[in-house]
Amino acid sequence: MSSNDYFERVADRWDEMRSGFFSEKVRETAYKTAGIQTGKQAADIGAGTGFVTEGLLRQGLEVIAVDQSEAMLAELKKKYPDLDCRQGQAEGLPLADRAVDYVFANMYLHHVERPSAAIKEMTRILKKGGRLVITDLDEHDFEFLKYEHHDRWMGFKRDDVADWFKASNLGDVTVDCVGLNCCADSADESSSAKVSIFVASGTKL
Numbered sequence: 438m439s440s441n442d443y444f445e446r447v448a449d450r451w452d453e454m455r456s457g458f459f460s461e462k463v464r465e466t467a468y469k470t471a472g473i474q475t476g477k478q479a480a481d482i483g484a485g486t487g488f489v490t491e492g493l494l495r496q497g498l499e500v501i502a503v504d505q506s507e508a509m510l511a512e513l514k515k516k517y518p519d520l521d522c523r524q525g526q527a528e529g530l531p532l533a534d535r536a537v538d539y540v541f542a543n544m545y546l547h548h549v550e551r552p553s554a555a556i557k558e559m560t561r562i563l564k565k566g567g568r569l570v571i572t573d574l575d576e577h578d579f580e581f582l583k584y585e586h587h588d589r590w591m592g593f594k595r596d597d598v599a600d601w602f603k604a605s606n607l608g609d610v611t612v613d614c615v616g617l618n619c620c621a622d623s624a625d626e627s628s629s630a631k632v633s634i635f636v637a638s639g640t641k642l
């Protein structure tokens with residue numbers, strides 16, 4: 438099963454699944470790190486059913502939600518029928534150059550084939566001075582997440598993430614701890630993953 442097939446299959450259960458993996462603190466940390474301001478435009482990449490989008494809308498931002506999965510976006514549309522939802526892929530996001538003030542991506546990077554290229558593509562759609570904020574998993578060794586959750590990467594080294602940001606024409610690069618773990622049990626309950634979450638940010642130069 439591909440990662441896309443996986444998300445198509447779990448879309449109507451994702452909100453419930455997600456709430457067991459990590460809490461709202463992840464998106465609150467992302468917003469704080471970005472320094473979000475009401476009235477600005479944001480893109481939520483790998484938006485899924487809208488965990489990051491929802492909080493941004495509540496704080497008065499305009500949001501464009503992008504995901505490869507039609508089923509995940511359909512769930513998001515049920516909640517926000519007027520939301521600008523766009524189906525698209527990491528390698529070619531359906532947004533113009535310099536379109537938005539902020540780009541967020543929560544738990545998306547470990548699913549893409551080429552993380553460094555995905556970061557470059559997210560930077561492309563940022564206005565000059567705009568902020569890219571990625572929240573994702575630190576490097577881990579819980580193999581079952583690859584097979585059961587279709588993760589492409591077993592988290593990341595923070596130094597690699599910082600290097601990819603810098604190579605993408607981003608300045609003020611930081612990679613910090615959110616202070617929270619992502620938790621999941623394997624299907625046969627023989628393994629319990631507890632993986633720390635980082636928040637990486639940079640400003641488009």
Ligand SMILES: C[S@@+](CC[C@H](N)C(=O)[O-])C[C@H]1O[C@@H](n2cnc3c(N)ncnc32)[C@H](O)[C@@H]1O
Pocket residue numbers: 440441444455482483484485486487488489503504505506509525526527528542543544545548549550
């Ligand atoms: C773990 S979910 C996270 C969803 C949401 N950001 C959240 O925090 O609940 C990863 C999402 O990224 C999307 N995704 C994975 N690989 C992608 C790719 N190459 N291009 C676009 N979206 C992708 C999946 O369809 C899925 O909705």
